[in-house]
Amino acid sequence: MMTYSWYVAKLQKHLPGVTFPGRWWDPINTMExxxxxxxxxxxxxxxxxxFACIGLTEGDPSWERSFSRWPWGVCEQLVPVKxxxxxxxxxxxxxxxxxxSQPHDSFHPGSWERVANEEMWQARMKTAFFLFDLAENMEKEQQARLYELSYNLYCQIVDTQVDYPANWDKNLxxxxxxxxxxxxxxxxxxxxxSRSIYHFSHYLQREPTDPQSKAIRSIITHLKKERKKLRDRQKA
Known part of the structure; x- marks a missing residue:
């Protein structure tokens, strides 16, 4: 709404404590x-x-120089990078x-209600996904710490649900x-x-046409071999 020239002029007095550094937000001509x-x-x-909800416009990436986005439910909190x-x-x-509390897959495919409901369901795992993504670029000890935290959150989320989005299986x-x-x-x-094998397998049952299905099946085969080796060593 801040991109409309009338918005700041009309709403500023009703938003005490909010500072507008100009008459309107222009994602393109930001130097005006x-x-x-x-x-x-x-x-x-x-x-x-x-907080930013449902993302930020791609037309103005200026915030990326000075701010980071931390997950906050369906929204994200913008905090200084330092x-x-x-x-x-x-x-x-x-x-x-x-x-x-709206059940997953409870609206007709293609309806706006289904899109909104899916958005809300996916928001439940944003922190777990954020931590996993953060871990991918960390050093060993910090990486393991973040993977564990992400894993624990995923388990808490998935284990308390019966019907949930298919990608949750893949992520867990x-x-x-x-x-x-x-x-x-x-x-x-x-x-x-066993967790990884089960949820990869469950994911493929639900999404058999995933473009990465061949790679996932290969991972499942490898994990099963590793589990067998582990169990054989424990028996010895």
Whole structure:
């Protein structure tokens, strides 16, 4: 709404504490004297939490220079890039945000209700996905810590549901496999192998046409071999 020239003029007085560094947000001509970029808006409002819901426009990536997005339910909190991130605290902080009760797959395919419902369901696992994605670019010890936290969150989410999005199976399987590769961090190796095998297999049952199905089947075969080796060693 800030892209409309009338928005700031009419709404500013009703939004105490919110600073608008110009007359309107122009994602393209951000250098115009009367306009502002999303980065400028965020910098002028760092005194308060700022959230973006359903994403940010791709037309103005200026915020990426100075801010990061941390998952917050269906939204994301925009924080200065230098803000220290404590994954355990953030996971705990966002754990009970979600109270969506509409059953999954409860609307007709193609309807806007189905799209909105899917958006809400996917929001439940945003923190787990965020931590997993963060782990992919970390060093070993920090990486293992994030994989474990992501895995634990995925387990909490999936284990409490009967019907859920198919990609949750794939994500949990990947988290288990990555944690396994990182040494397990105290989790039983057999348990991680079985988790990964089960959820990869369950995912393929639900999404047999996935373009990566061949690679996933190969991973399942490999994991089964590793589990057999592990069990054989335990018997010896």
């Amino acid at each position: 004297k009367k306009t502002f970029s999303i980065e400028q808006f965020l910098k002028h409002n760092m005194h308060r939490p700022v 803000t220290p991130f404590d994954p355990e605290k953030w996971a705990q902080k966002t754990l009970d945000l979600y109270n969506w 399987a990947l988290a288990a496999e990555r944690l396994l590769r990182s040494g397990g961090r105290g989790h039983g190796l057999d348990s991680l192998l």
